[in-house]
Amino acid sequence: MWYQYQMLFLVTLATCLIPLASAEEAAVDAVPVFEESIHALVEVYCTDCHNPDDLKGDLDLERFETTGMVIDSLAVWQRIAKRIEANEMPPKKGSQPSPEERTQILEWIASL
Numbered sequence: 840m841w842y843q844y845q846m847l848f849l850v851t852l853a854t855c856l857i858p859l860a861s862a863e864e865a866a867v868d869a870v871p872v873f874e875e876s877i878h879a880l881v882e883v884y885c886t887d888c889h890n891p892d893d894l895k896g897d898l899d900l901e902r903f904e905t906t907g908m909v910i911d912s913l914a915v916w917q918r919i920a921k922r923i924e925a926n927e928m929p930p931k932k933g934s935q936p937s938p939e940e941r942t943q944i945l946e947w948i949a950s951l
């Protein structure tokens with residue numbers, strides 16, 4: 840009889856945990872991946888000025904090709920987020936990301 844209670848308990852516990860795991864996976868999936876979406880935004884809005892040839896602000900954003908490379912320079916990306924939040928970057932004379940793109944970049948940096 841004790842065995843049946845243990846099995847019932849384990850099945851109930853597993854049933855309760857499955858939705859939690861799915862919610863966590865969905866939250867992780869909602870975070871954009873640098874290589875899949877953020878890199879393209881950086882290319883469009885940032886690398887005209889922040890490249891190996893121009894180095895505006897002593898910053899080369901073309902060197903970042905993977906999430907791992909970004910994480911290795913997290914302080915740089917935190918400064919970038921502050922400049923984006925303050926609407927200092929991209930400069931007004933350049934093309935501007937949509938509000939959704941701006942939010943996507945900022946949320947991605949915050950997720951690191």
